[in-house]
Amino acid sequence: xxxxxxxxxxxxxxxxxxxxxxxxxxxxxxxxxxxxxxxxxxxxxxxxxxxxxxxxxxxxxxxxxxxxxxxxxxxxxxxxxxxxxxxxxxxxxxxxxxxxxxxxxxxxxxxxxxxxxxxxxxxxxxxxxxxxxxxxxxxxxxxxxxxxxxxxxxxxxxxxxxxxxxxxxxxxxxxxxxxxxxxxxxxxxxxxxxxxxxxxxxxxxxxxxxxxxxxxxxxxxxxxxxxxxxxxxxxxxxxxxxxxxxxxxxxxxxxxxxxxxxxxxxxxxxxxxxxxxxxxxxxxxxxxxxxxxxxxxxxxxxxxxxxxxxxxxxxxxxxxxxxxxxxxxxxxxxxxxxxxxxxxxxxxxxxxxxxxxxxxxxxxxxxxxxxxxxxxxxxxxxxxxxxxxxxxxxxxxxxxxxxxxxxxxxxxxxxxxxxxxxxxxx
Numbered sequence: 001x002x003x004x005x006x007x008x009x010x011x012x013x014x015x016x017x018x019x020x021x022x023x024x025x026x027x028x029x030x031x032x033x034x035x036x037x038x039x040x041x042x043x044x045x046x047x048x049x050x051x052x053x054x055x056x057x058x059x060x061x062x063x064x065x066x067x068x069x070x071x072x073x074x075x076x077x078x079x080x081x082x083x084x085x086x087x088x089x090x091x092x093x094x095x096x097x098x099x100x101x102x103x104x105x106x107x108x109x110x111x112x113x114x115x116x117x118x119x120x121x122x123x124x125x126x127x128x129x130x131x132x133x134x135x136x137x138x139x140x141x142x143x144x145x146x147x148x149x150x151x152x153x154x155x156x157x158x159x160x161x162x163x164x165x166x167x168x169x170x171x172x173x174x175x176x177x178x179x180x181x182x183x184x185x186x187x188x189x190x191x192x193x194x195x196x197x198x199x200x201x202x203x204x205x206x207x208x209x210x211x212x213x214x215x216x217x218x219x220x221x222x223x224x225x226x227x228x229x230x231x232x233x234x235x236x237x238x239x240x241x242x243x244x245x246x247x248x249x250x251x252x253x254x255x256x257x258x259x260x261x262x263x264x265x266x267x268x269x270x271x272x273x274x275x276x277x278x279x280x281x282x283x284x285x286x287x288x289x290x291x292x293x294x295x296x297x298x299x300x301x302x303x304x305x306x307x308x309x310x311x312x313x314x315x316x317x318x319x320x321x322x323x324x325x326x327x328x329x330x331x332x333x334x335x336x337x338x339x340x341x342x343x344x345x346x347x348x349x350x351x352x353x354x355x356x357x358x359x360x361x362x363x364x365x366x367x368x369x370x371x372x373x374x375x376x377x378x379x380x381x382x383x384x385x386x387x388x389x390x391x392x393x394x395x396x397x398x399x400x401x402x403x404x405x406x407x408x409x410x411x412x413x414x415x416x417x418x419x420x421x422x423x424x425x426x
Contacts, residue, residue: 004279005230005261009250009327009335012068012405014232014282015146016042019049019069021286021303023324025396028404031328034068035408036091036100037415041070042081047300049286050082050142056293059139060084064126065146066092073425079109083144087113087126090421092148095119095155095201105421112420118157120149120201124208128215135219145212146232149205154239156200164199168192169238172248174374176237178348179250181329191238198239223266226292228285230261246374252325252337252346253374268292269313276311278319279339284308324396331407336397338389342369345379345389352397358390365389 007014008024012034016024020042024030027043034040042048050061062085063078070076071090078086089098089105095118098106106113115122127145134141169191176185186194209229216222234256235241237248247253261280263270283305290298291307310316323339336347349361365379365386379386418424 003275003277005259006257006279006281006323006325006339007230007232007259008282009233009252009256009325011066011151011232013327015066015068017281017283017305018285020046020300021049021283021298021305022046022301023283023304023396023399025326025400025404026301028401029069030326031334031400031404032407034070034091034405035410035412036071036417037412038406039072040405041073041076044075044081045301047298048081049289050084050144052082052286052290052295052298052300053142053293054082056295057139058142058293059137060130060134061142061144062086062126062130063144063146064088064123064130065144066090066148066151067146071421072423074110074423075426077110085109085130088123088146089148092151092153093119094153095149100421101415101417103417103419103421105417107421110422112422118204120147120204120208123147124211127208127212131212131215131219131221135221147205147208150198150201150235150240152236154194154197154201156197157204160200160203161196163203164196167196167199170195170241170243172237173242173255174246175251175253176248178253178335179237179248179256179329181333186238194239195241198235222264226263226265226268226270226289228261228263230282231259232282233257234259244373250327250329252327252335254368254372256327257325257337263312265312268309270309274314276314278308278311278317279323280308280311280319281305281323288312322392324393326397328407334397336393338393338396339368340389340392342367343385343389344368344374345386345393346374347390347393352394358394363390 013024013030016029061083063083065088067078067090087108093100093105098104130143169188172185216225233249242248242255245255247255249256287303287305287307288309291309325337328334334351336352338345344366346364347361350357363379363386364377365382366374
């Protein structure tokens with residue numbers, strides 16, 4: 001287990017950083033999620049993970065699940081970005097009807113796919129079948145399964161709900177208002193219901209992942225398969241439990257960006273139930289896979305992530321680098337975090353690139369080695385650390401291009417999706 005695995009505070013930025021090895025702010029994809037009505041995709045000048053692995057001899061490269069990196073144009077489609085197989089959808093869909101905004105969004109490659117079933121089960125089926133089809137191939141395979149569960153819509157199978165019908169509502173974590181734009185919290189009754197359904201969704205997810213692991217065992221390839229698992233962000237306020245950490249999804253506190261994670265590769269000594277406490281991040285996956293597969297140059301833009309294989313094997317106990325996080329929920333309020341060693345600075349306020357923004361912001365300083373729950377603000381005691389990390393935060397925030405993805409709440413208007421979400425536009 002990795003006790004300090006850091007994604008971005010939201011799902012589309014984590015997907016972009018995972019698959020490029022670069023902070024998604026470079027492509028304007030970090031401030032906010034990609035809304036379903038928005039004509040926006042991951043910059044095609046970015047070199048993605050499956051294209052890199054193709055050069056390493058990975059003949060079959062599949063994605064089964066939630067893409068969320070552009071769906072209006074075919075140039076953003078997974079099959080145009082290095083994958084050889086795709087079953088899934090562009091955004092969040094109904095777990096039973098596979099619809100969003102009244103149209104079915106479920107595809108096999110470029111074409112609509114009409115099949116019945118609970119989304120989590122269907123994706124697990126695809127992954128198990130893929131492993132069975134390619135376990136004995138001479139060439140290695142790459143399988144990416146971005147399960148949507150337990151993302152909204154919060155829907156579970158009827159047979160799983162009784163397993164969790166005695167759960168109580170989760171109390172909101174400290175600083176939850178930063179995730180909601182200071183809107184009111186859901187009612188106790190609603191939070192109770194949603195927690196129970198959420199737990200049942202995680203149950204189905206756990207069963208599905210168990211089936212994937214079993215498939216690796218059944219076909220005798222588990223020992224020499226590198227397996228990575230982690231969440232794309234912390235749980236949503238009032239639904240997911242990020243305890244004991246502060247914050248939740250859409251915040252840069254630990255509850256929003258510190259997630260459960262696991263890695264396994266017995267043949268390379270990534271095993272044994274060790275707890276890896278060195279901070280690792282979503283942007284490290286591609287550089288690590290490059291090391292594993294012998295690719296020295298991915299032929300793309302400079303990587304932000306680093307190779308962490310030696311951290312996973314236990315051969316290395318430190319990483320000398322900073323980590324950054326950023327999310328914007330409103331037009332006037334940013335959240336930026338910088339991790340430098342044991343120090344963490346959280347800045348909440350106006351756009352940091354604006355003159356005087358840092359001084360007008362709330363700045364909180366924590367020592368995560370002593371205070372992982374972020375209870376004790378040390379900013380007043382260490383102004384020199386605050387100043388140093390503020391400069392780093394400003395420089396990071398300035399990486400965003402002039403045309404970033406708009407805030408999620410903007411631009412819905414009267415958008416109507418095409419039949420089966422098939423745009424057919426290059």
